[in-house]
Amino acid sequence: MAISNPGGLLNSVPGPIQQATASNYLDLAATANEGWAQQYLPDLMEKEAEVFGPRTISGFLSQVGAEEAMTADQVVWSEQGRLHLSYTCTVTTVNGGSSTNGGLITINDHIDTNATYAAGSHGVRVNDTVIIATAVSVLKALVVHVATDAISVEPYGAADCTALTATTGTILVYGSEFAKGTTYNTAAAAATERRQALEPDFKSYSNKPIILKDYYEVSGSDAARIGWVEVSTESGENGYLWYLKAEGETRSRFTDYIEMAMLEGELGVGGTDDTSDFLTSNNQPSGTQGLFAAVESRGNITTGVTGVNAATDLAEFDAILAEFDKQGAIEEYMMFVNRATSLAIDDMLASMNSYGAGGTSYGVFDNDEDMALNLGFSGFRRGSYDFYKSDMRYLNDKATRGSINDTAGANAIRGVMVPAGMSSVYDQQVGSNMKRPFLHVRYRASQTDDRRMKSWVTGSVGAATSALDAMQIHFLSERCLITQGANNFMLMK
Numbered sequence: 001m002a003i004s005n006p007g008g009l010l011n012s013v014p015g016p017i018q019q020a021t022a023s024n025y026l027d028l029a030a031t032a033n034e035g036w037a038q039q040y041l042p043d044l045m046e047k048e049a050e051v052f053g054p055r056t057i058s059g060f061l062s063q064v065g066a067e068e069a070m071t072a073d074q075v076v077w078s079e080q081g082r083l084h085l086s087y088t089c090t091v092t093t094v095n096g097g098s099s100t101n102g103g104l105i106t107i108n109d110h111i112d113t114n115a116t117y118a119a120g121s122h123g124v125r126v127n128d129t130v131i132i133a134t135a136v137s138v139l140k141a142l143v144v145h146v147a148t149d150a151i152s153v154e155p156y157g158a159a160d161c162t163a164l165t166a167t168t169g170t171i172l173v174y175g176s177e178f179a180k181g182t183t184y185n186t187a188a189a190a191a192t193e194r195r196q197a198l199e200p201d202f203k204s205y206s207n208k209p210i211i212l213k214d215y216y217e218v219s220g221s222d223a224a225r226i227g228w229v230e231v232s233t234e235s236g237e238n239g240y241l242w243y244l245k246a247e248g249e250t251r252s253r254f255t256d257y258i259e260m261a262m263l264e265g266e267l268g269v270g271g272t273d274d275t276s277d278f279l280t281s282n283n284q285p286s287g288t289q290g291l292f293a294a295v296e297s298r299g300n301i302t303t304g305v306t307g308v309n310a311a312t313d314l315a316e317f318d319a320i321l322a323e324f325d326k327q328g329a330i331e332e333y334m335m336f337v338n339r340a341t342s343l344a345i346d347d348m349l350a351s352m353n354s355y356g357a358g359g360t361s362y363g364v365f366d367n368d369e370d371m372a373l374n375l376g377f378s379g380f381r382r383g384s385y386d387f388y389k390s391d392m393r394y395l396n397d398k399a400t401r402g403s404i405n406d407t408a409g410a411n412a413i414r415g416v417m418v419p420a421g422m423s424s425v426y427d428q429q430v431g432s433n434m435k436r437p438f439l440h441v442r443y444r445a446s447q448t449d450d451r452r453m454k455s456w457v458t459g460s461v462g463a464a465t466s467a468l469d470a471m472q473i474h475f476l477s478e479r480c481l482i483t484q485g486a487n488n489f490m491l492m493k
Helices: 060-064 242-264 274-279 291-298 314-326 339-350 401-411
Strands: 065-070 075-080 086-092 103-110 128-133 138-147 150-155 168-176 202-207 210-219 300-302 332-337 379-382 385-391 415-419 422-427 432-437 439-444 454-459 470-483 490-492
Touching: 060 242, 075 470, 103 168, 202 470, 210 242, 242 291, 242 470, 291 300, 291 415, 291 470, 291 490, 300 314, 314 379, 314 385, 314 490, 332 339, 332 490, 339 385
Parallel strands: 065 439, 300 490, 332 385
Antiparallel strands: 075 202, 075 422, 086 103, 086 168, 103 150, 128 138, 128 168, 138 150, 210 470, 332 415, 379 385, 415 490, 422 432, 439 470, 454 470
8 A cells, every 4th residue: 555645745855944034924815816806705714724733843852861061172981891801712733731722712802892992901920720612612711821912721621722713702800719728829920920909990981061942033014014924833823924923933943953862973083074164163072962863873773573563572572681681681661662663662562462364353352332432551671671662752743853864774773772870980071970860951051151052132123132133033052962871772774
């Protein structure tokens, strides 16, 4: 089945433009048989029809996050490193250990690819007991020598390291073993073999606020002109003055931009892109890291089993759970998804019911013929995880991400999974550990100026502030989004 629009939905095509045109006004003289010269006055419906429902998309961040003031040009926070020692490695079966069974292991990187690995920064020490795993074999061994990133091991039992073959694998420290009457190391031991105390590791992240601006201007003459059509705004204002509608839409659009910028923001690189040069001209980075960019760079991405709709069957959700188990194992998630994915999840859950195919107990399982059939689900539990589903208007609306998703193909964003609850991080500005939502907005504010959402009026209309025969309504916000623990988020593509 195909859906078409024979009439072209003419009222859905144009958006706001930068000039006043005849289309902004009723034309009662369009043809020779109509207009003011005709005998009978047309029946004018004064109320402007609202054909798109609520047109604003803001509200996502208010559901999952919080807002907090700041006074700096940058926000810096630190996130905990992993507690246990696990690394990717390369296994070499020659010249390793003190016997023919021994092997040489080269540590390549942290098992968590989001961490930055510096040569020799691993925590494996002499006398550690380790598990070495490759695709062909798993071996347990004792570390007998450490030289920067190369460690020598002696396997337990009769098996030797040749069974691992010269390939990549994973090494995990699971304990240690010492001989009787020994200390940690000897004075003659090489510096790399001396057993040093391990220091906690952390990763530091930062983001910077951006300044958003917009304004609306109406001349003094137009502000005093009455219209034929009664207009209303999303904020509830109504009347016969057209500028009320234009100002209200400017305000609503700017409010949406504030949220869209926090979702879509991209952080520039100072001195290497034209945006930084255009905005700052001093090699300072432009932009800010929004939610989608943060999850793509530091979080998880699922493309679904079919690659069309993410997470449409239990197999895909089981893969998602397995990934979350590797991360923080937070057990409550909010899923904000587009319409196609929402319906696919509903169908997936309904198919779990043996009567689902016949539609007799789909959704609410005690439906009768006099009861409205519930064909949707708001959440479900799988394993130890609870998922709560909500439609995200921003991903559906034709005027926002909906149109982008129509043409983006495999890069279309179908939804995002956001962990519920709070996270504990070290705030370097405050100087202590703080409990905050995983998502929260920082905006610039002080006793002098609060830039969370500023609005002010200039000109000579109303309270006169200048000689300009017009009223200018200005809007400004300066803010950034903090995505803590992005490894616990899932972007659905």
